[in-house]
Amino acid sequence: MKITVIGAGAIGGNLAAKLAAAGHDVQVADARGPEAVRAEVLESGARAADLAEAVKGRDVIVLSIPFGVAEQLADLFAAVPDETVVIDTSNYYPGMLSEPIEAVENGRVESVWNAEQLGRPVIKAWNAALAGTQQTRGVPAGTPGRIAIPVAGDSEEAKRVAMQLVDDTGFDPYDAGPLADSWRQQPNGPAYCTELTLDELPAALAAADRAKDAAVRDSVPERLATLPAEFTLDDVVEMNRAAHR
Numbered sequence: 001m002k003i004t005v006i007g008a009g010a011i012g013g014n015l016a017a018k019l020a021a022a023g024h025d026v027q028v029a030d031a032r033g034p035e036a037v038r039a040e041v042l043e044s045g046a047r048a049a050d051l052a053e054a055v056k057g058r059d060v061i062v063l064s065i066p067f068g069v070a071e072q073l074a075d076l077f078a079a080v081p082d083e084t085v086v087i088d089t090s091n092y093y094p095g096m097l098s099e100p101i102e103a104v105e106n107g108r109v110e111s112v113w114n115a116e117q118l119g120r121p122v123i124k125a126w127n128a129a130l131a132g133t134q135q136t137r138g139v140p141a142g143t144p145g146r147i148a149i150p151v152a153g154d155s156e157e158a159k160r161v162a163m164q165l166v167d168d169t170g171f172d173p174y175d176a177g178p179l180a181d182s183w184r185q186q187p188n189g190p191a192y193c194t195e196l197t198l199d200e201l202p203a204a205l206a207a208a209d210r211a212k213d214a215a216v217r218d219s220v221p222e223r224l225a226t227l228p229a230e231f232t233l234d235d236v237v238e239m240n241r242a243a244h245r
Contacts, residue, residue, distance in 0.1 A: 001024045002058045005062045006029050006063050007030060008029075016044075016046040019046075019165065026046040027058070028042070059161075061086050062089065063086065063090065063122070070090075070117040071117040077118055080120070087162050088115070090127060092187065101113070124152040125162045126166065127186070129149055133147065133233065146172050146198070149174065151175060152177055152178065174202070184205045187217040188217040190213075192213075207244070226239075
């Protein structure tokens with residue numbers, strides 16, 4: 001499959017490397033130019049590409065960009081065919097990673113708002129797993145305890161494609177319903193970055209509470225400050241789980 005990952009940070013870099021290792025034709029583009037793509041991202045066979053060229057003739061485009069900047073790519077995506085699957089991996093952290101966005105603060109679902117800014121439908125995937133989880137804890141299908149990742153969207157065909165790619169990166173995909181329900185996998189609900197299995201994930205998504213989860217999200221800096229100076233991936237996962245006990 002021909003895939004472009006836009007964004008060469010931790011999440012985008014992980015996905016580009018994993019998808020290339022799985023045998024896909026992967027390009028990585030960054031607004032800062034091809035030179036911004038780290039060498040280790042390309043070790044599995046992905047190629048750095050110019051942003052304008054990287055969206056042409058692709059089956060899938062993965063957006064691993066900061067939440068709130070999708071509108072800046074709307075003109076670029078205007079010429080992308082409707083059949084191209086667009087996957088959004090972003091998360092909304094107002095006051096930490098982005099400025100508060102009025103529509104989202106007033107209840108607009110994050111990825112629904114992102115799709116509106118981009119001017120086309122998106123699938124929500126890979127946002128509910130930490131970068132360290134994505135990088136180190138993917139395992140082959142059928143492995144006991146395999147971590148599951150929720151995938152939400154309105155097109156069943158596009159969602160099927162995204163779920164196959166989640167599987168290719170080493171995780172069990174779970175159909176989390178329409179995009180309007182993707183708030184259940186956003187920060188910091190019970191299903192967000194808690195490394196749950198396919199059996200555990202549905203109950204965590206069902207237990208999501210928008211007001212409570214937003215409060216947990218906003219308390220992340222204070223809770224991180226309570227962790228050891230050299231905290232581990234397991235420490236962060238346990239912190240996220242503990243917030244919902």
